[in-house]
Amino acid sequence: MAMGGASFPFQWPEEPADAGLDDVTLPPLPTAVPDAAGIAAAYYADAATYMHAMQHMEALPDFAAALAAMRREEEEAAGIRLVHLLMSCAGAVEAGDHAGASAHLADAHAALAAVSPTSGIGRVAVHFTAALSRRLFSPPTPSPPPAAEVADGAFLYHRFYEAGPYLKFAHFTANQAILEAVQGCRHVHIIDFSLMQGLQWPALIQALALRPGGPPSLRLTGIGPPSPPGRDDLRDVGVRLADLARSVRVHFSFRGVAANRLDEVRPWMLQVSQGEAVAVNSVLQLHRLLADDPSADDARPRAPIDAVLDCVASVRPRVFTVVEQEADHNKPGFLDRFTEALFYYSAVFDSLDAASGGAGDAAAEAYLELEICDIVCGEGADRRERHEPLRRWRDRLGGPRAGAGLAAVPLGANALRQARMLVGLFSGEGHCVEEAEGCLTLGWHGRPLFSASAWRAAEENNQSDSCNADGSRRAAAAPVRRAISAAAARAWVSQS
Amino acid sequence: MGGAGAGAPRRPGEAVEVTELELRIQLLGGGGVGGAGSGSYNINDNADILAEILSRLDGRSLAAAACVCRLWAAVARRDAVWEALCLRHVGPPAPPAAAGPATRAVVAALGGYRRLYRLCLGPALDRLAQAQAQAARAHHLSLSLSLSLFSIDCYERLGGGGGGGPSAGKRGRQQPSSLLFLCKPVDVS
Numbered sequence: 001m002a003m004g005g006a007s008f009p010f011q012w013p014e015e016p017a018d019a020g021l022d023d024v025t026l027p028p029l030p031t032a033v034p035d036a037a038g039i040a041a042a043y044y045a046d047a048a049t050y051m052h053a054m055q056h057m058e059a060l061p062d063f064a065a066a067l068a069a070m071r072r073e074e075e076e077a078a079g080i081r082l083v084h085l086l087m088s089c090a091g092a093v094e095a096g097d098h099a100g101a102s103a104h105l106a107d108a109h110a111a112l113a114a115v116s117p118t119s120g121i122g123r124v125a126v127h128f129t130a131a132l133s134r135r136l137f138s139p140p141t142p143s144p145p146p147a148a149e150v151a152d153g154a155f156l157y158h159r160f161y162e163a164g165p166y167l168k169f170a171h172f173t174a175n176q177a178i179l180e181a182v183q184g185c186r187h188v189h190i191i192d193f194s195l196m197q198g199l200q201w202p203a204l205i206q207a208l209a210l211r212p213g214g215p216p217s218l219r220l221t222g223i224g225p226p227s228p229p230g231r232d233d234l235r236d237v238g239v240r241l242a243d244l245a246r247s248v249r250v251h252f253s254f255r256g257v258a259a260n261r262l263d264e265v266r267p268w269m270l271q272v273s274q275g276e277a278v279a280v281n282s283v284l285q286l287h288r289l290l291a292d293d294p295s296a297d298d299a300r301p302r303a304p305i306d307a308v309l310d311c312v313a314s315v316r317p318r319v320f321t322v323v324e325q326e327a328d329h330n331k332p333g334f335l336d337r338f339t340e341a342l343f344y345y346s347a348v349f350d351s352l353d354a355a356s357g358g359a360g361d362a363a364a365e366a367y368l369e370l371e372i373c374d375i376v377c378g379e380g381a382d383r384r385e386r387h388e389p390l391r392r393w394r395d396r397l398g399g400p401r402a403g404a405g406l407a408a409v410p411l412g413a414n415a416l417r418q419a420r421m422l423v424g425l426f427s428g429e430g431h432c433v434e435e436a437e438g439c440l441t442l443g444w445h446g447r448p449l450f451s452a453s454a455w456r457a458a459e460e461n462n463q464s465d466s467c468n469a470d471g472s473r474r475a476a477a478a479p480v481r482r483a484i485s486a487a488a489a490r491a492w493v494s495q496s
Numbered sequence: 497m498g499g500a501g502a503g504a505p506r507r508p509g510e511a512v513e514v515t516e517l518e519l520r521i522q523l524l525g526g527g528g529v530g531g532a533g534s535g536s537y538n539i540n541d542n543a544d545i546l547a548e549i550l551s552r553l554d555g556r557s558l559a560a561a562a563c564v565c566r567l568w569a570a571v572a573r574r575d576a577v578w579e580a581l582c583l584r585h586v587g588p589p590a591p592p593a594a595a596g597p598a599t600r601a602v603v604a605a606l607g608g609y610r611r612l613y614r615l616c617l618g619p620a621l622d623r624l625a626q627a628q629a630q631a632a633r634a635h636h637l638s639l640s641l642s643l644s645l646f647s648i649d650c651y652e653r654l655g656g657g658g659g660g661g662p663s664a665g666k667r668g669r670q671q672p673s674s675l676l677f678l679c680k681p682v683d684v685s
Contacts, residue, residue, distance in 0.1 A: 172641075172644060175644070198651075199648060199651070202644075202647040202648050202650065202651035203643075203644035203645075203647050203648060205647065206602060206606070206643055206644060206646075206647035207640065207643075207644065209598075209602050210598060210599055210602055210640075210643070240651065240654050240655060241651070243654055244647070244650065244651050244654060247605040247606070248601075248602045248605045248606070249601070249605075417638075418638070418640070418641055421637060421638060421641050422641060424624065425620055425623055425624070
């Protein structure tokens with residue numbers, strides 16, 4: 001949001017009481033109205049700034065005030081109209097009315113021109129309008145060449161990591177859960193469902209280096225898409241992590257597993273050894289494995305998620321950290337899904353806007369645009385982004401009907417405190433971290449956006465899960481195993 | 497740069513100490529620039545007392561003190577001074593090992609306390625001080641959180657996080673840094 005020019009040093013707050021919006025059904029509409037005098041409207045103003053600005057209002061010439069107010073109202077009205085048009089278009093698409101949908105879409109394009117592209121609703125609506133036109137007009141396109149997609153995806157992911165607190169919240173909360181679960185264990189094996197650039201692990205390596213009692217020996221198995229020929233991205237990340245671990249004196253070995261889909265990974269590929277504490281980490285991955293949601297759960301066929309959960313349960317993890325988007329985008333009905341997605345991504349774009357200080361981050365938004373396009377355009381097997389809310393994940397992972405064999409692990413006060421501290425470092429006072437039945441959610445102005453939870457293998461009668469017992473049994477074999485794993489690491493690193 | 501990388505932990509440190517030692521010998525041999533009689537005491541006579549005093553300053557004052565003279569610059573570059581500053585600003589160390597030699601070793605491997613303050617603690621404390629609400633001020637930083645952020649920065653400096661070599665080069669290599677969010681201007685609306 002642009003700050004005031006030389007003659008108007010204060011901010012012009014939004015007056016929510018005058019807006020007359022029914023904010024239960026409509027997404028929030030931030031308006032940034034930079035006009036010639038440089039007056040900007042602050043959206044989330046609290047009472048103190050409002051009163052402060054009210055005192056200054058008497059000093060303003062009435063003409064500029066009226067002009068600014070009128071322009072703000074126009075923007076709001078245009079925003080509301082645009083949202084209604086998009087929703088009518090989505091309704092027409094669901095009803096199969098191609099002509100009606102095209103008409104609404106054309107109106108939406110026109111309305112888009114009236115809304116300022118710098119406002120939150122403008123940016124979100126651009127993406128949703130583009131996704132709708134792609135759904136209506138372009139033929140089903142073949143998937144883009146994998147190399148370009150992977151490289152672009154990694155770059156956008158990193159920019160999204162920097163731009164907002166979401167991925168940092170996910171990583172730090174998962175790390176805290178892992179730290180608490182492997183306390184006292186001498187051998188830790190972490191399985192990461194999506195390694196990307198490995199940004200989650202430096203913090204854990206450092207924390208393990210400093211834990212009282214000394215660091216354990218750490219093994220990391222990173223799962224990722226296969227690299228194009230001539231490159232080995234997984235190995236590169238492993239080498240960098242090994243460098244970092246070596247500098248802080250943590251015994252570390254890495255193994256990469258290349259798989260296009262998570263359900264292709266079998267337990268034998270993970271090579272879990274006896275006596276090590278296993279932690280499985282999944283950040284924004286599980287929702288891609290879901291299938292279309294049938295009404296009768298008892299008769300549902302096996303979805304890929306079931307295979308993966310079986311694999312997870314078979315390695316008997318001490319902790320299985322799951323971070324997912326807190327949204328319901330897996331509904332079969334298109335209009336429901338579209339509306340939910342519109343509200344959800346409006347909130348996310350708002351919070352991105354605030355976290356970046358009003359500048360907006362094009363790369364982070366491009367990352368989200370990929371998700372939006374998938375949710376709006378994909379149908380059936382094509383759709384990958386199938387977000388589900390936390391209560392559905394709880395049922396799926398730990399519910400009585402679930403065959404996954406997992407029990408919930410509450411995340412604890414340390415994780416909550418750390419998450420609040422982290423989120424407090426980001427600008428924009430709207431982010432909040434809440435705790436619900438042992439799970440943490442990161443939200444924007446009360447709307448939860450991401451949720452983090454932790455699970456562990458359910459107890460069996462003859463399974464001893466005390467680290468010390470396993471460690472003493474394996475004491476004789478430990479030095480040999482360590483030597484072998486060190487040799488394996490050297491072999492892996494010196495490969496090619 | 498205060499702390500060195502894992503490859504050469506000793507050499508830059510030794511260079512600083514030699515400079516300090518030289519300076520101290522010079523000052524002693526020069527007969528005391530400021531002191532007139534035998535009873536007056538010059539603060540530059542004892543670098544360790546100077547270090548004790550400087551370690552009680554805040555970040556900005558310490559950086560300003562480093563501009564006073566070569567001896568003060570050398571003393572202000574000691575990582576122990578910045579360590580005292582950092583530990584004073586983070587919350588009370590809950591586990592007893594928080595301020596011990598193990599922490600010192602890890603921080604030195606990641607880049608040193610001076611770099612930790614410059615990249616993490618300094619901007620974060622500024623950010624927290626700017627937050628108007630009283631509740632925000634109560635969330636003081638913990639050493640573990642700042643070390644976590646610092647370790648990510650160290651990892652990125654190792655060459656990670658560009659999202660692939662060739663494609664990043666095409667894009668006009670902007671070095672990513674996940675600590676950039678701390679330095680962005682705060683929107684205090």
